[in-house]
Amino acid sequence: MSPEQTARDAADLALRLLPVAVHAAGARRDGESQGQYLERVRALAVDLWIESGPRGELTRRLTELMSSQVFVGVLTAVEIEPSTTRAMLTLDVVKDGETVEESIRSDRTDSPAGRTLWETARTLVGHRVAVYKHMESRADPNKKYRCAKHVVDLGPAGDAADEATAPAGPATPRSAPAAPTRSGPVPPAPARVTPAQAIRAASPRVVGPRRQGSLADARQEVLAVLERAGHTDAGYREAACAGIMDRASVSGDVVVNLDTLLHLARTTPPANSAAGRMINQRYGRHERMTA
Template identity: 30%
Template sequence: MDAADRLSLVAAAATSLGPIEDPSTFAAKVRDRAVELYLMSRERGAVGRALEQLDECRTYVATVLGGKVEHHPLPDGGELRRGLVRLKVAASKYNRDGVEEIRTELLSTDEGAALWARIRGLVGHRVLVYAQTEEKDSRKVKTMRHVEDLGEDRELARGDAA
């Protein structure tokens, strides 16, 4: 880490704390916060991993049509659950009808639960989808990593009224 990166990290840590009168207490708290921020940003940290995933995503515009919880039974009797989101996308050779399904992270994770809650409130909205395609068990799997709300899809509302 060079001097500029170090200074940026210390500045971020200090501003996140707000005012602290005692200089020795302030320095100790800045040190602790700077260490937390640094560890979060590393590749193996939660924030670092999320940033790496976003770097690998492709983005596209779609409309959220709805979704459901997908259940995957486990041999031990448990189950894994993911959100399965239905999107209206541009028609293509892969989605001739212009409808695509994409999965969220596991709903048992903070990231998966937060994204699923957000998606449920975006039905009928145009969104910018951040999707990562990975190979698992010799097949390609697309996972939604993030979504940005672009507002209500007025064309969809007119099409439903017709």
């Protein structure tokens, strides 16, 4: 690339980053000169550019999430593994109509990403969650292990009948325990989990994914959600849909994690973002035709 082209690209990038950096910087501080304010804005713009570049931490995390698999279950316990400082998440997951216990570790909690996930997960014990599972290599590249990279709250676990009829939405605080009934007392609310003392919570009643559908119906619903989310480019919607459907869990011809797929559609990044360009590059029509 010629120096002239590099300068033009940099100027175009500056025009797009400057409003964001000005908004993030806020107004001039008391006693701050115009030159000091502009330098603060420039520093923020450079930080934003680095974050969105191929070596940025945000780019690295989004790359991990885009290559992750997503599974849904009820989070029953969060513990700290003393030997590694990683958070150990235990979930009850429905597989082939049966409830099984799954465990998955996070990144080390002495890292920002690992600590953030642990702090989020410990507040969601007793909730249905979607866990983004990434396969990472050990020292031996032929051996890999599962690592939880992100957790999404799908709401408190409840009765199967309630789950089947209740609309999806943000989680609400758990209500106080009800008075004992003839069938016995209501289990207590999960105990607070701390790094020093990991406390196993009472297991709530397990429920499966709320919605199911055929592959064709699931794909149409994902496309519709992408369009409602404001993704106007049909080619990008197709690419994003292809990436989302790659994460479908299928039993026969039935998609059993439709809720998770629709959540991914609602949170798909814009086409002109760094993550959006990666989606287009990986799942775009040309890529699929030549794969």
